[in-house]
Amino acid sequence: QDAVLKIHQFLPAPAPVPKNFIVPWAEKVKEESGGRIDYEFYPSMQLGGAPPALYDQVRDGVADVIWTLPGYTPGRFPGTEAFELPFMPTNAEATSQAAWDYYEKYLQDEFEDVKVIAVHTHGPGLIHAKGDGVESLEDLQGMKLRGPTRMVNKMLESLGATPVGMPVPAVPESLSKGVIDGTVIPWEVTAPLKVAELVDSHTSFSGDRGFYTSFFIFAMNKDTYDALPDDLKKVIDDNSGRETSKWVGRVMDEGDAPGLKIATERGNKMIVLDEAETARWKEAAQPVIDGWIAEMNEKGMDGQAMYDDAKAMIEQYSSN
Amino acid sequence: MDRLEIALVSIPVLLGMIFVRVPIGLAMLLCGIGGTVLVTGRWVPIMASLKSLTYDVISNHSLSIVPLFLLMGQFATKGGMSESLFRAAAAFLGHRRGGVAMAGIGACAGFGAICGSSLATAATMAQVALPEMRRYGYSGALSTGSLAAGGTLGILIPPSIVLVIYAILAEQNIVKMFIAAIIPGIMAAVGFMLVVAVYVRVNPASAETRERVDFRGRVRAVVDVWPVALIFLLVIGGIYVGWFTPTEAAAVGAAGTGILALRSGELDWKGLKDCLLATAVSTAMIYFIVFGAQVYNTFLAFAQLPQTSAEWVAASGFSPWMVLVLILVAYLLFGCVMDSLSMILLTVPIFFPLIMTLDFGMSPEETAIWFGILVLVTVELGLVTPPVGMNIFIINSLAPDIPLTETYRGVVPFLIAEIIRIALLAAIPAIILFLPRMMQ
Amino acid sequence: MSMPTASDQMHEPGLSPELESRIGRIVGAVAAFLAVAGGLLLLFLVAMTVISITGRAFVGVFHFAPLNRLGPVPGDFEMVSAGCAVAVCAFLPWCQYRRGHVTVDVFITPLSGRWKAVLSLVGNVLMTVAAVLIAWRMQLGLADKLSYNETTMILEMPVWYGYAGAVVGLWVFALTSLYTVWRSINEIAAGREGP
Ligand code: NA
Ligand code: NA
Numbered sequence: 001q002d003a004v005l006k007i008h009q010f011l012p013a014p015a016p017v018p019k020n021f022i023v024p025w026a027e028k029v030k031e032e033s034g035g036r037i038d039y040e041f042y043p044s045m046q047l048g049g050a051p052p053a054l055y056d057q058v059r060d061g062v063a064d065v066i067w068t069l070p071g072y073t074p075g076r077f078p079g080t081e082a083f084e085l086p087f088m089p090t091n092a093e094a095t096s097q098a099a100w101d102y103y104e105k106y107l108q109d110e111f112e113d114v115k116v117i118a119v120h121t122h123g124p125g126l127i128h129a130k131g132d133g134v135e136s137l138e139d140l141q142g143m144k145l146r147g148p149t150r151m152v153n154k155m156l157e158s159l160g161a162t163p164v165g166m167p168v169p170a171v172p173e174s175l176s177k178g179v180i181d182g183t184v185i186p187w188e189v190t191a192p193l194k195v196a197e198l199v200d201s202h203t204s205f206s207g208d209r210g211f212y213t214s215f216f217i218f219a220m221n222k223d224t225y226d227a228l229p230d231d232l233k234k235v236i237d238d239n240s241g242r243e244t245s246k247w248v249g250r251v252m253d254e255g256d257a258p259g260l261k262i263a264t265e266r267g268n269k270m271i272v273l274d275e276a277e278t279a280r281w282k283e284a285a286q287p288v289i290d291g292w293i294a295e296m297n298e299k300g301m302d303g304q305a306m307y308d309d310a311k312a313m314i315e316q317y318s319s320n
Numbered sequence: 321m322d323r324l325e326i327a328l329v330s331i332p333v334l335l336g337m338i339f340v341r342v343p344i345g346l347a348m349l350l351c352g353i354g355g356t357v358l359v360t361g362r363w364v365p366i367m368a369s370l371k372s373l374t375y376d377v378i379s380n381h382s383l384s385i386v387p388l389f390l391l392m393g394q395f396a397t398k399g400g401m402s403e404s405l406f407r408a409a410a411a412f413l414g415h416r417r418g419g420v421a422m423a424g425i426g427a428c429a430g431f432g433a434i435c436g437s438s439l440a441t442a443a444t445m446a447q448v449a450l451p452e453m454r455r456y457g458y459s460g461a462l463s464t465g466s467l468a469a470g471g472t473l474g475i476l477i478p479p480s481i482v483l484v485i486y487a488i489l490a491e492q493n494i495v496k497m498f499i500a501a502i503i504p505g506i507m508a509a510v511g512f513m514l515v516v517a518v519y520v521r522v523n524p525a526s527a528e529t530r531e532r533v534d535f536r537g538r539v540r541a542v543v544d545v546w547p548v549a550l551i552f553l554l555v556i557g558g559i560y561v562g563w564f565t566p567t568e569a570a571a572v573g574a575a576g577t578g579i580l581a582l583r584s585g586e587l588d589w590k591g592l593k594d595c596l597l598a599t600a601v602s603t604a605m606i607y608f609i610v611f612g613a614q615v616y617n618t619f620l621a622f623a624q625l626p627q628t629s630a631e632w633v634a635a636s637g638f639s640p641w642m643v644l645v646l647i648l649v650a651y652l653l654f655g656c657v658m659d660s661l662s663m664i665l666l667t668v669p670i671f672f673p674l675i676m677t678l679d680f681g682m683s684p685e686e687t688a689i690w691f692g693i694l695v696l697v698t699v700e701l702g703l704v705t706p707p708v709g710m711n712i713f714i715i716n717s718l719a720p721d722i723p724l725t726e727t728y729r730g731v732v733p734f735l736i737a738e739i740i741r742i743a744l745l746a747a748i749p750a751i752i753l754f755l756p757r758m759m760q
Numbered sequence: 761m762s763m764p765t766a767s768d769q770m771h772e773p774g775l776s777p778e779l780e781s782r783i784g785r786i787v788g789a790v791a792a793f794l795a796v797a798g799g800l801l802l803l804f805l806v807a808m809t810v811i812s813i814t815g816r817a818f819v820g821v822f823h824f825a826p827l828n829r830l831g832p833v834p835g836d837f838e839m840v841s842a843g844c845a846v847a848v849c850a851f852l853p854w855c856q857y858r859r860g861h862v863t864v865d866v867f868i869t870p871l872s873g874r875w876k877a878v879l880s881l882v883g884n885v886l887m888t889v890a891a892v893l894i895a896w897r898m899q900l901g902l903a904d905k906l907s908y909n910e911t912t913m914i915l916e917m918p919v920w921y922g923y924a925g926a927v928v929g930l931w932v933f934a935l936t937s938l939y940t941v942w943r944s945i946n947e948i949a950a951g952r953e954g955p
Contacts, residue, residue: 040624042621044491046618046621047369047618047621047622048369048373048376048614048615048617048618048621049369049372049373049376050372050376050380052372052376053369053372053373053376056368056371056372056904057368057369060364060368060369060371061362061364061365061368062364062365062368062369063365073908073910073919074910074911074912074913074916075908075909075910075911075916075918076908076909076910141820142819142820142828142831143820144816144819144832149913150911150913150914150916153913153914162816162819162831162832163834163914164816164832165834165835165836165837165838165913165914166381166565166837170381170565172493173493173495173565174565176562177495177559177561177562177563177565178562179562179563179564179565179816338863338864339864339867339868340867340868340879340882341863341864341865341867341868341876341879341880341883342863342882342883342886343861343862343863343883343887344861344862344863344864345861345862346861346883346886346887346890349890350886350890353893367897370893370894370897370898371897371898371900371901371904372901372904374894374897374898374901374926374930375845375898375901375922375923375926378844378845378848378849378926379841379842379844379845379922380841381837381840381841383844384805384840384841384844387802387844387847387848388802388805388806391799391802391803391806563813563817564813567809567840568809568812568813571805571806571809571810571813571840572809572810572813574806575806575807575810578803578806593796595799596795596796596798596799596800596802596803597792597795597796597799597854599799599802599851600795600796600798600799600850600851600854600855601851601854601855601858601860602860603847603848603851604848604851604852604854604855604856604860605855605860605861605862607848607851607852608852608855608861609862657864657866657867658864659862661862662862707866708864708865708866
């Protein structure tokens, strides 16, 4: 045996990505290496720390492989936020492949401390709300919504909602008690958090673009990778890249199905905003995009090009 | 040594350090660091981890309930709320045989409803109730024993800091844990009063009776106590109906008791400083243990002890109930020498995953709530078990004329009642789960 | 630490006990000052949270300016987290100075005061080592946060603010622990433990 990879991440083991991607990925690597790369799986932050610490843990060698959201550490990976801008994503499988291409073009510097295995997004996020539901921009005014990342909270604010920041575990409790009126998340997360049981309506949008998504990274410690003999490096390389990113994206898309099913079976109100209304939302959210581009320009990056490229890359994989 | 052996050896090393009076949090921290280095064979993982781990623990939002509830308890103590509680309870119970002791227990329950700590409850109520019991000729054993037991209501009745820590460790809903503790807490209060009633029948010389308070006196006493009731309703009721999250509720409670203390005139700059300094000591003490436990648990995870012990139990063929009884007995034994919070922090990461792999015929969430309350009541018993029972020490230090052995003797009947209660709660999970089920 | 002077050795045994008690008063005052400051920070968080809850309750109640702008304090959760982190570290020196950490004393009750003081010395030396280690590592963490411009989610407040506040408390904690080592040495010499 040449290596035992300590894999660390924040979700419980039965969640879709750990169950259908991370562990199968590790098994695949084990098999293709003839058992020479084994692994130990540590779900639910068992090796200590809060989820935002995961990136440093893999950089510093506390763990060998991690899965996390760069958005947990706002300001540190600004380039990834292109994918978190309003109305960027299509399905996760296509968007994740685009994310890989975008990573290769723009994010190598941001992630230079680690060996990136895959980058991906979740499926399109939507609004899950109590009460009559969000059928127009007006319904959103003053609504207390919980958003997951810096960009999403900015978007909610610019749309007129009151963003409420809180840790994810507090969401079900706060929903059931009316501390918040709703939350934005993809279907995939609604099942484990039992969100469908706590809200009355789900709002999605017309057209091929989803409301928002979040950017994820699956990465390996550089020293761990460098210490492998060449044939084992190749096993890791073979299991990295666009195809691997596509795989996680597909798992995310498949993970959406049970959440949607539960909500449908409960008879929750399914709202799809028509094209005219969707266009109003896009217009209202435009300042967030402009603001991000300006921010990137200030940092000496070409914000407009990054935004346009991300959009075009998503388009390319979505049209196939 | 393989890593499992390292983990197993670490336990006697840890206990050894604790028993020669190394602070518990420090012992866990050092064993955790040393163990992780041995298990991983490198300094890097733990050293790199420590760059952010400390901050991650101290900035944990759920944990910030702890200093806020501690502050709330300090203000409640300062504001003289203990006195009005005791007067109200005594107005209704005082004339019975053993009634002053019963009133002390009732007032402890009331104070426990606005204070998250057992020691604070015991100490505060003792200052009010002890002189009264002595005046009516209560024996040293009965007066100190009943208050030491009554003090445990501070953590049995929500809010409860020990329960907060359990909920964080076991990733359970704090609100449901609080709600689940209500019925067992009331059972404890009633049980303690019954013990007093029996005790004074068996030993009639141990207490004199007090004159009955008339109706007007009772009304006045109840009116006096309304702010306390209001704060309890605001804090626990507010969480329950959803005005705020538990952390926010703790802030509301601290603000409420703070205003009452201000109104009582006790909260001048010096009084405020006293409250803040006392909060500082308890908060730092608790966070340091939490932090040490975090590091020690990281080491146990690296050593894969929780998984291995679960596999071992599964292979041993013990029935789930057998495992539960063994764990509770272990808590009882450890409770004789350790304090409750340290015990929870030390053991829940090992025992909780183990319990969750066993089938008690309940949903995982219900099992987690039920086990949490059982752990709570069992470790709480450790506060009143000789030789090391923090409540015993506190109460006894407030009654210098009563020898420690007499207090030890005084708590024994209460211990018996408690063991019966634990057996009931374990055998009939519905007692604990009734209220949380109503929340669905 | 200065060498014991002749006058010290004439009065009491130990390592400059008079100087130690003078330094001890300064250490205690600094620790108490930090603890009260941390406590006031806690009070600020209490007030902010109550205001935030009140504001949140009035979202959408009024439809005219300026009351239609009522809402929760932005980033209230983030302020509570960071504020508590700083407060806890400000509390640690006082807890150490006041011998506030939880210990199990039952097995050492038969020991003489001198031997108890020896055990305290061991505990305080270990505490000093741990405190220096924690402070040092967190300072490296602070450097990380500084260089990465990491911010909080809603307020976009730099994360290093919280780290910086906490690190100050931790270094004072380390110094306080070092002082308690000195105090323990003198208690061994005196053959009894302090209060
Ligand atoms: Na309580
Ligand atoms: Na005990």
